[in-house]
Amino acid sequence: MKKMVVFLLLIVVGSMLFAGGGQEEFAQEEDDNKIVIWTNLTADAQAVVLRKQFAEVAEEMGVDFEMVTISFGDMYTKLATAVEAGNVPDIMHTNFSGAAYLYSQDMLAPMDDVIDDLGRDDFIASYLHVLNADGKTWGLPDWALHTSVWYRKDLFKKYGIDIPTNWDEFKAAAEKLMIDNDGDGKTDIYGFPVPLNATHVAAQTFYEFLYSAGVTTVDPKTGEYTFGSQKEKAREVLDYMMELYHDVSPKSSIEWSWSEYRNALVEGTVAMTLDMGAVILMSQTNNPEMLENLGCFDLPGPDGNKAASFGSGYAFVGSNSGDAEQIALKKEFLTRLYTKERAAERALSRPMFAFPSLYSAVDTYRQDPKVALFGEQIDTITDAFENNNWYWYGMENGLSQLSAQIESTTFFGETLQSVALGMENSEDAIEYIDQMLQEQISLLD
Amino acid sequence: MRNNIIKHMGKNLWFYLLVLVTVCIVGFPLIWMVLSSLKPSVELFKMPPKILPKQPTLIWYQNTFKDSVVVRYFLNSFVVSSSTMIIDMIIATLGAYSLARFTYRGRRLIMMAILSSYCLPPIMLMIPLYRILAALGLNSSYMGVIIGHTTFTLPFSVWLLIPFFQKIPKEMEEAAIMDGAPSFKIFSTIILPLCIPGILSTGIMVFILSWNEYLLSSVLIISDTMKTLTVGLANYISSTEIDWGAIMALGTSTTIPIVLMFSAIQKHFVEGLTAGAVKG
Amino acid sequence: MSNMSLTGKKRDYDTQRQLLGIIFIIPSVIFLLVFVVYPVCYNIILSFTDARLMKSDFSFIAFDNYKKLFQNIRFLKYVKNTLIWTVFSVVGQLALGLAIALLINKRANVTGLRSFLLVPYVVPAVALALVTKWVTNGDYGIVSWWLNWIGLLEYRQSPLAVPGSAMAVLIIVNIWRSYPFPMLIYWATLKGISHEIYDAASVDGCSAFQMFWHITLPHLKSTTTVLAILRIVWTATYFDLIWLITGGGPAGSTTHLPIMIYQTSFGTFQTGYASSISVILGLSLFVCIVFYVRKTISNDR
Known part of the structure; x- marks a missing residue:
């Protein structure tokens, strides 16, 4: 017993010291000369590169920095916490929705001067467009991502399938790719999964189909709510998606998220999947043999002509807190991050997932061995970025907090899952989604 | 007398059997967690799963x-x-x-x-x-x-x-x-x-x-x-x-x-x- | 004279003693006032406002949140889920707890076994949730594989992707996690039943079952009531396990009110609305809490 008391006392003293240290460290964040940078991550490789670049720039400028990583899953909870406590970071590296959310809270400083200094023409125009609101650009686009259909080239060849050009052909291709290798009556490879995990993924899957059929949440030109007047079309899209789910998708995909469907393609249990190219990094680390079999094409529109596709990206945004001097400091920090080498290096931390925002960086990107196998795919995707429309849910007309609302809620997932399980018909489902979207819009100020 | 012993054993047997079942059910999630943490990738993702790791590893x-x-x-x-x-x-x-x-x-x-x-x-x-x-x-x-x-x-x-x-x-x-x-x-x-x-x-x-x-x-x-x-x-x-x-x-x-x-x-x-x- | 001073001294002593008792309780009271009572009141106030997560100012909107809640077509479904989750979990853990308590009650050398059986009580919910997700994984989970093997589940399906079975998995896991508490309490109660009653019954030629039915069960009645109330309150509001295993899915089939509160509060940022759900949940459990407190305190005296 005595020993235990001594041990306990040691714990007391030790932890008090440590807790004191923690407090101090926290207090330092208020320090004026230190730049606090938040980044939300979807891959560790990203953090490594960012930390390295921040350290380089901080040394060039002779300032301190602190990098705080925030996982994508609880980004909005954390942002809200920070906003509530008046504790916003100086710089944030976040996706376009996160930027929209901070913009809606009046937290951001416009970045037009930085963009002009760096050369507005060098930025890919459609990236800049997303970050536009009120005639200003509220962040520096870092890289963008684009949803395509990633598929098994070897299987397409083996079964004599051509790249589908409309939805009927797409479904027919997926049906042909339901493969039972060993003849035991169990499907070993499924044609195409319809992942519907309620957090993030269900809405992303649905929107790729909606966009390609021309349905949008708000009008890309006027910003007016349009989903309500396109319900009939939205229902057809949903019905088609459900046909795919019932006929060519593994049943458990109803709960699949990113990791599951990517893993399924990389490990060879599905033949195609919608993805933003993250399958490449996963294949490089988990199953390099699969790499040369992977390719991508753009999901076709219902009758061949695709209206738009689903895409987004990451941006650096700077908070508007602090005096002119501090804001200038942040801007200089950001400017230095935009050499073509650094821009390419950041995008390459997620090969084939992230595409750099500077024209001058694209060539450096292309030549990197990590993406050398995929010249053709890079052409397909960069072409789509420049010449096609691509939106992120709720941001069809530039920065809007609606996208953050869609991203942080689960009503899309819940409703789509209900339809997939036959608990609700598609008409009611679309009706409910419409109602919920309107409610979300009414909550915006 | 002998009968009694057998009866006693029989009674105990039931007891031990029940205890064994309970212990297995209670222990399963924890034991499976520990066993899984000792399996290399190849064994983790193998169907049907083997109970014991063939080549235990501390790599994780x-x-x-x-x-x-x-x-x-x-x-x-x-x-x-x-x-x-x-x-x-x-x-x-x-x-x-x-x-x-x-x-x-x-x-x-x-x-x-x-x-x-x-x-x-x-x-x-x-x-x-x-x-x-x-x-x-x-x-x-x-x-x-x-x-x-x-x-x-x-x-x-x-x-x-x-x-x-x-x-x-x-x-x-x-x-x-x-x-x-x-x-x-x-x-x-x-x-x-x-x-x-x-x-x-x-x-x-x-x-x-x-x-x-x-x-x-x-x-x-x-x-x-x-x-x-x-x-x-x-x-x-x-x-x-x-x-x-x-x-x-x-x-x-x-x-x-x-x-x-x-x-x-x-x-x-x-x-x-x-x-x-x-x-x- | 001396008598007088003695009573005076006694009174002095009593006042001083009272004072000390009050001083000792003050820190607890302050803590409860600031971090329990005040938050509860604050919660009730918030439920009548349009408060949002990232805004400090809000205005009163009377009963609008409650109206909205009762008009929400999903609300009833979530209430039903809450009931299913609570009833089955509580009945299951009480039954299992009692069964194990009976099993180990009459044995002498069970301390080691009892310690082992108590372990689920302290296993972190997060770790348990992750193991559950792993064993029910559609492609590599051992439980999914077993279920498929005995023909209960489709090939490469996960029980968490099917509405009914997702709830069943959650309830089973929750029973696993929470039976030790009832087990302990039942075990202590069983120990308290005097042997003489059993001996007397045995002399009268009662069978083991009759003894259980006529002696053991009546003794457990009051324990069971108190346990059930306590577990109902805790289970109905238990959040971590469901959130980490299914997140309320699939198709909202495992969304209970605490998940709804969380999603409203940190998903759509409607703090006021979330508070109103919390108040409704609290009110319905308030009855249970009052009953429990009255029963426990009166037993205590």
Whole structure:
């Protein structure tokens, strides 16, 4: 017993010291000369590169920095916490929705001067467009991502399938790719999964189909709510998606998220999947043999002509807190991050997932061995970025907090899952989604 | 006679069989977690799964602890849990002693209040607590989390401690008081030492509850370097890549210290709980 | 004279004693007032406002949140889920707890076994949730594989992707996690039943079952009531396990009120609305809490 008391006392003293240290460290964040940078991550490789670049720039400028990583899953909870406590970071590296959310809270400083200094023409125009609101650009686009259909080239060849050009052909291709290798009556490879995990993924899957059929949440030109007047079309899209789910998708995909469907393609249990190219990094680390079999094409529109596709990206945004001097400091920090080498290096931390925002960086990107196998795919995707429309849910007309609302809620997932399980018909489902979207819009100020 | 022995054995056989089944069911999730953490990738993702790892490996543990942030999670959890334990124990021993041994107006009301808060679930305190801590500037700090954990555990520990104080013979206290007035000194020199087993076991229970807490910590903590183990562990799954081997390794490392601690004190804990929580 | 001073001294002593008792209880009271009572009141106030997560100012909107809640077509479904989750979990853990308590009650050397059986009580919910997700994984989970093997589940399906079975998995896991508490309490109660009653019954020629039915069960009645109330309150509001295993899915089939509160509060940022759900949940459990407190305190006296 005595020993235990001594041990306990040691714990007391030790932890008090440590807790004191923690407090101090926290207090330092208020320090004026230190730049606090938040980044939300979807891959560790990203953090490594960012930390390295921040350290380089901080040394060039002779300032301190602190990098705080925030996982994508609880980004909005954390942002809200920070906003509530008046504790916003100086710089944030976040996706376009996160930027929209901070913009809606009046937290951001416009970045037009930085963009002009760096050369507005060098930025890919459609990236800049997303970050536009009120005639200003509220962040520096870092890289963008684009949803395509990633598929098994070897299987397409083996079964004599051509790249589908409309939805009927797409479904027919997926049906042909339901493969039972060993003849035991169990499907070993499924044609195409319809992942519907309620957090993030269900809405992303649905929107790729909606966009390609021309349905949008708000009008890309006027910003007016349009989903309500396109319900009939939205229902057809949903019905088609459900046909795919019932006929060519593994049943458990109803709960699949990113990791599951990517893993399924990389490990060879599905033949195609919608993805933003993250399958490449996963294949490089988990199953390099699969790499040369992977390719991508753009999901076709219902009758061949695709209206738009689903895409987004990451941006650096700077908070508007602090005096002119501090804001200038942040801007200089950001400017230095935009050499073509650094821009390419950041995008390459997620090969084939992230595409750099500077024209001058694209060539450096292309030549990197990590993406050398995929010249053709890079052409397909960069072409789509420049010449096609691509939106992120709720941001069809530039920065809007609606996208953050869609991203942080689960009503899309819940409703789509209900339809997939036959608990609700598609008409009611679309009706409910419409109602919920309107409610979300009414909550915006 | 022989018949009797056989009958006795038969009876025992049933008993042991039942115990065996129970132990298997109770042990399964934990044992499977440990076994999975020892399997290399090839065996983890093999169907049908084999129970025992053919080529056991510690690679997942090495990978996990190579990541300095995981070590940090352990430290954070340790700091938060032990601070919670200390603050909680200081307030709770005083409170429990007062409720167990003194009579004054409002005692019954306070008893009821404490018992009601014991039932009050964290999720219902979450929103206001979050706002209050934010207003105090304590969100995203260790202190905020510690206060939150103390709030959730205080009623529990007061309630658990009361019977330990009740058990001390009244005469002992009275004899001590003979020479003078009741005072803090008598409490700290005479009463408290008698209750050390109770206080230690309750304290460790508080430590465990705080170590295991997830909801409030996940909402309050922003930065990765401040995350507690449970929050860090939960993030392993919500991220875009799920590394089952690493998850199982970290899960095992989170669970084992707690189970060991609990085994050390469970005798006293059982005593306190069965006397305090429910009196049938 | 001396008598008088003695009573005076006694009175002095009593006042001083009272004072000390009050001083000792003050820290607990302050803590409860600031971090329990005040938050509860604050919660009730918030439920009548349009408060949002990231805004500090809000205005009163009377009963609008409650109206909205009762008009929400999903609300009833979530209430039903809450009931299913609570009833089955509580009945299951009480039954299992009692069964194990009976099993180990009459044996002498069971301390080691009892310690082992208590372990689930302290296993972190997060770790348990992750193991559950792993064993029910559609492609590599051992439980999914077993279920498929005995023909209960489709090939490469996960029980967590099917509405009914997702709830069943959650309830089973929750029973696993929470039976030790009832087990302990039942075990202590069983120990308290005097042997003489059994001996007498045995002499009268009662069978083991009759003894259980006529002696053991009546003794457990009051324990069971108190246990059930306590566990109902805790289970109905228990959040971590469901959140980490299914997040309320699939198709909202495992969304209970605490998950709804969380999603409203941190998903759509409607703090006020979330508070109103919390108040409704709290009110319905309030009855249970009052009952429990009255029963426990009266037993205590």
